[in-house]
Amino acid sequence: MEAVENILKRRSIRKYTTEKIDADTMHKLLECGMAGPTCVNARDWAFIAVDDNELLAKLAECNGRPAGMLPDAAAAIIVCGDLSRAFPRAKDYWIIDASIATQNIVLAANAMGIGTVWLGTYPQMERVEKIEKLLELPEEIVPLAVIALGYPAEEKPDDKFIYEESRVHFNKW
Amino acid sequence: MEAVENILKRRSIRKYTTEKIDADTMHKLLECGMAGPTCVNARDWAFIAVDDNELLAKLAECNGRPAGMLPDAAAAIIVCGDLSRAFPRAKDYWIIDASIATQNIVLAANAMGIGTVWLGTYPQMERVEKIEKLLELPEEIVPLAVIALGYPAEEKPDDKFIYEESRVHFNKW
Numbered sequence: 001m002e003a004v005e006n007i008l009k010r011r012s013i014r015k016y017t018t019e020k021i022d023a024d025t026m027h028k029l030l031e032c033g034m035a036g037p038t039c040v041n042a043r044d045w046a047f048i049a050v051d052d053n054e055l056l057a058k059l060a061e062c063n064g065r066p067a068g069m070l071p072d073a074a075a076a077i078i079v080c081g082d083l084s085r086a087f088p089r090a091k092d093y094w095i096i097d098a099s100i101a102t103q104n105i106v107l108a109a110n111a112m113g114i115g116t117v118w119l120g121t122y123p124q125m126e127r128v129e130k131i132e133k134l135l136e137l138p139e140e141i142v143p144l145a146v147i148a149l150g151y152p153a154e155e156k157p158d159d160k161f162i163y164e165e166s167r168v169h170f171n172k173w
Numbered sequence: 174m175e176a177v178e179n180i181l182k183r184r185s186i187r188k189y190t191t192e193k194i195d196a197d198t199m200h201k202l203l204e205c206g207m208a209g210p211t212c213v214n215a216r217d218w219a220f221i222a223v224d225d226n227e228l229l230a231k232l233a234e235c236n237g238r239p240a241g242m243l244p245d246a247a248a249a250i251i252v253c254g255d256l257s258r259a260f261p262r263a264k265d266y267w268i269i270d271a272s273i274a275t276q277n278i279v280l281a282a283n284a285m286g287i288g289t290v291w292l293g294t295y296p297q298m299e300r301v302e303k304i305e306k307l308l309e310l311p312e313e314i315v316p317l318a319v320i321a322l323g324y325p326a327e328e329k330p331d332d333k334f335i336y337e338e339s340r341v342h343f344n345k346w
Contacts, residue, residue: 027336120266
């Protein structure tokens with residue numbers, strides 16, 4: 001899909017068919033995740049791709065009520081920050097760098113016909129801690145978000161509200 | 174440009190021609206900024222588009238050494254969080270929501286032939302405070318990033334390093 005149209009038409013998709021995501025497609029999604037800018041080119045992220053059904057169900061239990069569709073997703077990608085790589089003078093750039101990676105994956109998936117929903121993890125620390133425990137993550141790895149992925153089994157109407165005039169200022173506040 | 178290719182080929186562009194960005198193009202960029210997901214659909218961002226040369230020069234002074242190209246940019250967009258709209262139980266989701274908006278603009282610009290560089294502001298608080306002061310921002314508005322924009326006057330080689338195997342894990346850490 002053309003890139004601007006792809007950005008404007010992306011919607012959160014929460015119902016999926018039973019079709020799995022093949023390895024090449026998953027690789028392309030992860031490549032897109034790594035293609036964004038990072039602060040001082042730190043590349044301070046890590047990715048955990050999950051397609052094991054049992055693990056998807058456990059992951060759902062970690063990430064609060066909005067994650068209820070995860071057991072029925074084809075896969076998930078947990079996007080994490082890696083604090084050992086983060087810009088030492090302002091480590092919290094990891095949040096931004098991991099968000100860029102997550103949005104790249106969401107957009108790439110949409111372009112490849114795969115539905116996604118961005119399930120927020122950080123800064124809700126009870127979710128962060130549950131995922132850290134489930135996956136036995138090293139201390140420097142912090143989960144930012146879980147992306148649920150699957151081929152869409154729902155259609156969203158094409159009347160999304162986007163532009164909000166009051167949010168824009170020109171050359172002064 | 175096709176959406177996945179657009180994600181993979183984006184590079185930071187720091188040299189620009191003198192061509193300005195017209196109002197329709199700026200509108201489309203801002204629309205893309207508002208098309209991303211936000212936590213509980215809070216739409217907790219605000220955008221300040223700048224094309225005044227004097228203001229671009231002052232903005233450069235606020236945002237540290239990496240912002241040196243701003244006086245020669247065609248325009249800039251300052252992407253801010255709006256804390257008055259942020260999810261009350263976890264306000265720091267504004268950082269993520271504003272990052273999504275920024276990356277959408279960066280990708281849309283690339284697709285429209287416009288070069289960008291993401292100039293990090295938050296969490297470097299001295300930059301945040303200088304921009305707040307320069308633009309007399311209301312208390313609830315926090316600048317996350319400045320996007321420098323302009324038609325490219327440099328080419329980047331097509332050999333970008335992207336995929337890093339060690340960053341990916343499957344079904345366990």
